[in-house]
Amino acid sequence: MIEAKALSKRYGKTLAVDDLSFSVEAGQVTGFLGPNGSGKSTTMRMIVGLDSPTSGTVSVGGHAYSSLRFPLHEVGALLDANAAHPGRRARNHLNWLADSNKIPRTRIDEVLTIVGLTEAAHRRVGELSLGMGQRLGIAAALLGDPGVLILDEPINGLDPEGILWVRHLLRSLAAEGRTVLVSSHLMTEMALTADHLIIIGRGRLLSSGPMADFIEKSAGHHVKVVTPDADALVVLLRDKGATVTVEGPQELSVQGLESRDVGVLSSGAGLTLYELSTQRASLEDAFMQLTHEHAEYQGTTRGPEASRS
Amino acid sequence: MTTQLVLPQTALPNTNERLPGVFLAACRSEWTKLRTVRSTMWALVFTVISIIGLGVLLSAIVVGHWDHRSLSEITGFDPLLYSFAGLNVAQLSVGVLGVLVMTSEYATGVIRLTFGATPQRRLLLGAKVLTFSIVVAIVSLISCVTVFFICQAMLASKPAGVSITDPGVLRAVLGGATKMVLIGVIAVGVGAIVRHTAGAVAVLFAVLLIIPGLVQLLPQPWNNDVTLYLPSSAGAAMSAVVRFPNLLAPGPGFLVLLAYAAATIGLAMALLVRRDA
Numbered sequence: 105m106i107e108a109k110a111l112s113k114r115y116g117k118t119l120a121v122d123d124l125s126f127s128v129e130a131g132q133v134t135g136f137l138g139p140n141g142s143g144k145s146t147t148m149r150m151i152v153g154l155d156s157p158t159s160g161t162v163s164v165g166g167h168a169y170s171s172l173r174f175p176l177h178e179v180g181a182l183l184d185a186n187a188a189h190p191g192r193r194a195r196n197h198l199n200w201l202a203d204s205n206k207i208p209r210t211r212i213d214e215v216l217t218i219v220g221l222t223e224a225a226h227r228r229v230g231e232l233s234l235g236m237g238q239r240l241g242i243a244a245a246l247l248g249d250p251g252v253l254i255l256d257e258p259i260n261g262l263d264p265e266g267i268l269w270v271r272h273l274l275r276s277l278a279a280e281g282r283t284v285l286v287s288s289h290l291m292t293e294m295a296l297t298a299d300h301l302i303i304i305g306r307g308r309l310l311s312s313g314p315m316a317d318f319i320e321k322s323a324g325h326h327v328k329v330v331t332p333d334a335d336a337l338v339v340l341l342r343d344k345g346a347t348v349t350v351e352g353p354q355e356l357s358v359q360g361l362e363s364r365d366v367g368v369l370s371s372g373a374g375l376t377l378y379e380l381s382t383q384r385a386s387l388e389d390a391f392m393q394l395t396h397e398h399a400e401y402q403g404t405t406r407g408p409e410a411s412r413s
Numbered sequence: 414m415t416t417q418l419v420l421p422q423t424a425l426p427n428t429n430e431r432l433p434g435v436f437l438a439a440c441r442s443e444w445t446k447l448r449t450v451r452s453t454m455w456a457l458v459f460t461v462i463s464i465i466g467l468g469v470l471l472s473a474i475v476v477g478h479w480d481h482r483s484l485s486e487i488t489g490f491d492p493l494l495y496s497f498a499g500l501n502v503a504q505l506s507v508g509v510l511g512v513l514v515m516t517s518e519y520a521t522g523v524i525r526l527t528f529g530a531t532p533q534r535r536l537l538l539g540a541k542v543l544t545f546s547i548v549v550a551i552v553s554l555i556s557c558v559t560v561f562f563i564c565q566a567m568l569a570s571k572p573a574g575v576s577i578t579d580p581g582v583l584r585a586v587l588g589g590a591t592k593m594v595l596i597g598v599i600a601v602g603v604g605a606i607v608r609h610t611a612g613a614v615a616v617l618f619a620v621l622l623i624i625p626g627l628v629q630l631l632p633q634p635w636n637n638d639v640t641l642y643l644p645s646s647a648g649a650a651m652s653a654v655v656r657f658p659n660l661l662a663p664g665p666g667f668l669v670l671l672a673y674a675a676a677t678i679g680l681a682m683a684l685l686v687r688r689d690a
Contacts, residue, residue: 153532154525155689170532173430174438181529187522189450196449204442204530206430244526 105130105283106151106252111160113146113307120146122307123160128285128300130251133278135298135315136287139395143307144287145183148256151285152181164252176205176248182255185241190230194221194240197229198247207248215243220269234261242270252283259293271297295387303394310394315387322393323385327358327366330379337375344369354378432536439531439540447514447548456510457552460503460593464556465563467499472564479571491655492575493582496564497557497589500652504596507549508617511600514545516610525690534685542601542678546594553593561586581654581663588651588663595670596621596648602677606684621645644673 106128113121121143128134138144149155151162153169161168164179172178188197198212216222219239224232232240238261245253255274259267274297278284288294294301301318303311311318331337334354341348346360358366363382370377385393430438447453472495482490518524531537561577568574575582600617607613621644628639640646641661650657650666661669 149525149689152529154528172532173432173435175532176530183525183529184522187526189446189517189521189523191451192446192449196445200442200445200449201526201530203445204438204527206434206438 105166106162106164106254106285107166108147108151108162109160111147111150111162112158113143113150113155114158120307121150121157124304124307124309125160126302126309126312128283128302130283131278131281132299133274133284133286133297134300134302135294136285136302136304137291137294137391138287138304138310140289142305144304145256146307147304148181148183148254148285148287151254152179152183154183174205174248176201176207176250178248178250179252179254180245180248180250181253182241182245182258184256185238185258185260188229188237188240191228193226193228194232194236195225197240198243201244201247205248211247211249215246218246218273219243235263235266238262239266242273250282253277253285255284255286257288258286259288259290267293291386291388291391303391305395318394319385319387319390322390324359325382325384327361327363328379328381328383329356329358329366329370329377330354331356331370331375331377333370333375336373337370340369340373340375341366357383432533435531435533436536436540439537440544442530443514443541443544444548447544450517452513452517453510453548456506456513457548459506460510460552461556463502463506464497464499464553465560467502468496468560468564469567471495471498472567475573476567476571479573487573490573491653491657492565492568492573493561493585493589493652493654496560497585497652499560500557500589500592503553503556504593504621504648505618507553507593507597508600508621509614511545511549511597512604512610512613512617514541514601515604516608516613519608520610528690535682538601538605538678538682538685542598545597545601549597550590550594553590554587557586557589575654579654584663585652585654588667591667592648592651592670595674596644598674599644599677602674602681605681606677642669644670647673 108124108126111121111124112119124143124147136144136148146155150157151164151169164172169175169179195212195216198215199209201207202209202212213222216225219242221236221239221243224236229237229240238258242255242258245255253274258274259270262270271293274284274286278299286297295315298315301311301313301315302309303318311322329337332354334350334356338348338350338356341356341358341361344361344365346358349357351357361369363380367377367380475495518527527537528534531540565574565576577583577586600613603617604610604613607616625640625643625645628643629636631639637659640659646660647666647669650660651663651670653660653663656662660666
């Protein structure tokens, strides 16, 4: 479990992290989201004791990271997959890490198997592909069999198969009762991987809670109806207090009523339906909604998303 | 690619390790780091070649020109001056390697993994210094002893050779190797303070090569008084058999260089703890 209390970090005039409090629970995958420059990486560096907070505290399993002896047994972190000497062989990169925390060398073969780098272990780090480098970084994080994993953009540079593999890996690590904190820019992937979300913007906490709650709260859902009797149905639905948007000659978007209610209503009136379905917002929609609600982003956003809110 | 999901469980030591255990593990880790990059081997090969090669070359020239020497040159002759001429070059390769012990980690981002694995940063720097010192000590000692015996065998044909049992000779041979270790330690400290390879190498070379020349431009007698206490002069004093007027005695020379090394490492430790990685 990771717990941040009133965490702040100032670099010169910039407040990179501003009074941030959150907790990351064991047994689930927690997604850490925020626009570029929102303070995700700084927060992660403070969790593992690389940067010291200007004020506030953060603890891992109840202890400050920097007070841990042999921390790799408790916390595995992937902060920068390029952090490896290009001239050193992949296996030796894991060897020195293992030596520093008295991890037996036999464990290296295990993690190489887990990440699928056994064949490439003799190659120099500089000769590895982007995806292989990412796998080596994940291997390093898993080396001490830690109860807490902190991964910054773990799927960068991975192919679709690799992305699927990371998704399964993170979910199985959480299912084993480990604490998993993962950041990513890829909303669709995060929607499939995370159970819980922590969202920050400009260093401040914007939202923290279960993924489903967040999507429902931020963007809600609507009922899509396709019918040849659109005009008649619109009247009926509006009488019931629903908000109806006409999306096309036969298509309606209904808010304020569930699909079940729409079905009962139309069959009672003898109206034909071709399609009736509940449309849930995507994580991406909800994320955009949330970040636009916060005034500080409105001036900085460009492009088609800006007109949606 | 594998799709294995469940992690095999391995028996692992607990995380309440005492600090000496953390230090030994860090030393072992640093040794693994040192021997698994190619720059280490090349720098050490260059070090050995400069110590032995230059010593032998210059001794050969001295032997060839011995008959043309004046009496004062012969009476003031330090039998180890030419044998150990290569130390002046070797200190640069040891210095660069020492700088790289720290700066290559900053350049590649590995320093974050290192601090993540061993958050006790002062202890970690201590482990780096000790591990690097042992490697430099072994390489320098073997080189110094080897070049000593080869060169003295060459000089023995003229009345210029000395024996390892002569007064001050063994001390000078050990002093030459110790000088290399202390220069290496200073270099690791400079690397930790500056954090960039080019900048740290420039600082180190300025201290060893450029500042001694600039100090000579000071008015008399400041130039000679200050020169006595420069790291380069203090190091040179350690490997001399004959006492030169512009150098300290070997013992004080050792203490001065040791003080420089301790001050550099002390400053580096203070900065490592304070700065974000």
